[in-house]
Amino acid sequence: MNTPSSETSTAATVRIIASPQSWVEGEAVRQLEAVARLPGMRLAVGLPDLHPGKGAPVGAAFESEGFLYPYLVGSDIGCGMGLWDVDLLTRKAKAERWAAKLDLEGPWVGDTDAVLAEHGASSTGFEAALGTVGGGNHFAEVQRVEEVHDARVFEALGLREERLLLLVHSGSRGLGEAILRTHVDRHAAGGLAADSEEARAYLTRHDGAVLWAKANRALVAQRALDGIGATGRRVLDVCHNSVTPRHEGGRVGWLHRKGAAPWDEGPVVIPGSRGALSYLVLPVGTGEQSAHSLAHGAGRKWTRTAARERLKERFTAESLTRTSFKSHVVCEDRDLLFEEAPPAYKAIDRVVTDLVDAGLVRVVATLAPVLTYKTRSRASE
């Protein structure tokens, strides 16, 4: 038998950061292992919200060398979470009134070029979607502070227990999808040599989409704040779908995040389902074991189809527009309401506990939903 060496050992390290209590679907693990066998792959990490995706798993981070993989980033390049401190007291919240009126559908009427420029982004031809949350698991949510666990960090962020917050989950809409399609048409799920012209071209468009998505979250926030008659200050904004270079010891590693929040960009919010707490956490430790990444949410437990089938038997659509927190959900797409219902997701407290136990984060505060905006009916457009 040959002595193992770096030359003969090509498989990446596979690591799943989840306690036995955190249920992870077998298919997600198989997908993680398949990604680990791709050329150049060094490390494949599943976070506790790991679940199956289209070919590659979601809730995962991958480090490669020499090759990068647009397919692993997926179509929603730049997707992420932004948190705003709202200049309004929680006791002044008018959730029911806001739920009846708030409307973020349709193109935003204003100077989109100026909004993009503010965020270092430029026009792409997809500006009709700028300022819209999109579909799937995207949302804009007004939240209140449930409990402060680390007052020092909470106050250092300029936050106040009695004030509302706004969390926006959205991405690059049709732009990222178009960028991935260009790649997939030619290479399918195959990667690109990192030093190739095609890789440079992809990364240029990718970086543009990351900035565009950040601008999009800011405009969604502005529209939502206008809708509730408030102003806000952005506290944080992190991307969980991207590929970025990491320079270590003269080598360049490519860090792919697919539904994985950054460990190395300060505090992040890890949202639960739309009927659960969200966690404001501070990354701690070294981040090495988790590829400098964190869980990005609760993680889907049931497929969209399974959620529709199971939950339509148990709940009326009307009942799902209110939550156990007495918060309101604006979701006039009936199927989406069932697909995104809380039972379709894993328990967020377990996911966050796993991150705490792994020495990756400290909980700063928990945030409870007041009003979740998913979508108004298309008929109103």
Next chain:
DNA sequence: ATGTTC
């Protein structure tokens, strides 16, 4: 996830 299913 998606100017989706003109």
